Amino acid sequence: MVRIKPSVLKKACQINPLLPLLLPECRTIEAAQQELRWIQNEVSDKKRVRQCCMLRARHYPLQYLLGSQPFGPLDVTCQPGVLIPRWETEEWTVSLAEKLPRDMAFDIMDLCTGTGCIPLLLKQMCPKCSVFAVDRSPLAYKLATRNSNTLQVPLKIIKKDILERSSEIVPRTVDLITCNPPYIPRTTFARETARSVKLFEPKLALLGNKEFYANLVDCWMSRTDAFVYEVGDLSQCYYVLNRVTGDVDLSRKWRIGFRHDSCGRPRIVYGFRASGSRLNWASILVKFGDMKH
Amino acid sequence: MKALLRCGFHTIAARSIKKNKLPPRPKLSTQMETELEEKFLHGGRGPGGQKINKCNSKVQLKHLPSGIVVECQETRSRDQNRKLAREKLALRIAQWQGGGGPVAREVALHEWERQGKRSKERKSKDKHVKHQEVRRSAEMQKLQEEEDLLRSLLT
Numbered sequence A: 001m002v003r004i005k006p007s008v009l010k011k012a013c014q015i016n017p018l019l020p021l022l023l024p025e026c027r028t029i030e031a032a033q034q035e036l037r038w039i040q041n042e043v044s045d046k047k048r049v050r051q052c053c054m055l056r057a058r059h060y061p062l063q064y065l066l067g068s069q070p071f072g073p074l075d076v077t078c079q080p081g082v083l084i085p086r087w088e089t090e091e092w093t094v095s096l097a098e099k100l101p102r103d104m105a106f107d108i109m110d111l112c113t114g115t116g117c118i119p120l121l122l123k124q125m126c127p128k129c130s131v132f133a134v135d136r137s138p139l140a141y142k143l144a145t146r147n148s149n150t151l152q153v154p155l156k157i158i159k160k161d162i163l164e165r166s167s168e169i170v171p172r173t174v175d176l177i178t179c180n181p182p183y184i185p186r187t188t189f190a191r192e193t194a195r196s197v198k199l200f201e202p203k204l205a206l207l208g209n210k211e212f213y214a215n216l217v218d219c220w221m222s223r224t225d226a227f228v229y230e231v232g233d234l235s236q237c238y239y240v241l242n243r244v245t246g247d248v249d250l251s252r253k254w255r256i257g258f259r260h261d262s263c264g265r266p267r268i269v270y271g272f273r274a275s276g277s278r279l280n281w282a283s284i285l286v287k288f289g290d291m292k293h
Numbered sequence B: 001m002k003a004l005l006r007c008g009f010h011t012i013a014a015r016s017i018k019k020n021k022l023p024p025r026p027k028l029s030t031q032m033e034t035e036l037e038e039k040f041l042h043g044g045r046g047p048g049g050q051k052i053n054k055c056n057s058k059v060q061l062k063h064l065p066s067g068i069v070v071e072c073q074e075t076r077s078r079d080q081n082r083k084l085a086r087e088k089l090a091l092r093i094a095q096w097q098g099g100g101g102p103v104a105r106e107v108a109l110h111e112w113e114r115q116g117k118r119s120k121e122r123k124s125k126d127k128h129v130k131h132q133e134v135r136r137s138a139e140m141q142k143l144q145e146e147e148d149l150l151r152s153l154l155t
């Protein structure tokens, strides 16, 4: 990471002596000023504001300090030990929630749920649905339960390992599976991951590569009519696409698409059965992304 | 004597403008909503997703017929900023349609704020003192926990 110029530090200090503390994470004076305003809005005690800034200088995540992250219209509680929801995830979840039929009852299951942000938003927007959420981390399980209670959005939360114990997970079949699995490969973790993430967010939520996408094709596709999986890069999209097109039966039954985030990065691989499902997924997901198969 | 004066001034002045009787806030019509271009602005390239954790809540709205552009990153919530940006834009459009001057609501609101400032200051000060102690002790405890956590992580 590039060092911050002494002249910038000096200028920041002249505006407000707290700003230099925020520069290592925020990089620019404008961003640091914005963050300071956010902290001051939510923390009333001056001494505490200062201490927050000092922890930020050591790359401690803002959301663990303020205790929450907005996710669509919801304010999701965040705690150390559980991944902080990202704006990319919020973006596709909001877009998906807007497309789902509001007045129909169907079943959704979110795998690797973390704080529960994805299923909470989907259930909030489609109150008639039954929504299940699975995570193997005890901390995530506890936090998702807490979020479901405080936001008064009912979820059925399950503590299970989806790779090892998928056969034990009830319900057997659902209409839609969503998942934001750990997708940073070990090979790029050290080099490409921001310091605040590396130091303070759980590895269990971050490190992974093809295993979760293989698990989708091997275990979950037979148990759902549609899926939406977040990815870290295009190779993970293509892994799913190639597994489907390489299999005569899957290829005939499934349609696959990719979606980019508003920064233009590949962010989603999704799919649905071409026919025979309870909902008309081809029309629900018509402008969600670009069809590849 | 001073307090009496201030109080007297306040009650008399407060009667002249009522908050709930302000001219309505300009709104975006459904028609205008279709003439918008919405952009989410993020700082630059490089990795995204799980690899970084930046609060990207900035929203930019452009009203195509007039070319008016507003931006909003007041809050950490993109959802909230989208709403605030629409309010800002509606006001700017109303000004534009009215030939550039302030709209009736602004004039009244400005007057109302001027009158209300003193009384609000007094009220919030009382409330603040009462809650401060409770909040401070809760925050100090949380901070202690975080410092402990940090220490354990960094050693």
Ligand SMILES: C[S@@+](CC[C@H](N)C(=O)[O-])C[C@H]1O[C@@H](n2cnc3c(N)ncnc32)[C@H](O)[C@@H]1O
Residues within 6 Å of the ligand: A082, A083, A084, A085, A086, A089, A111, A112, A113, A114, A115, A116, A117, A118, A134, A135, A136, A137, A140, A160, A161, A162, A163, A164, A180, A181, A182, A183, A204, A205, A206, B050
């Ligand atoms: C990238 S986080 C996603 C959290 C949340 N869905 C979000 O988008 O913010 C991945 C989550 O998967 C969970 N996880 C990792 N391996 C798992 C497994 N084998 N079975 C179930 N959950 C797992 C982690 O505990 C973590 O909460």
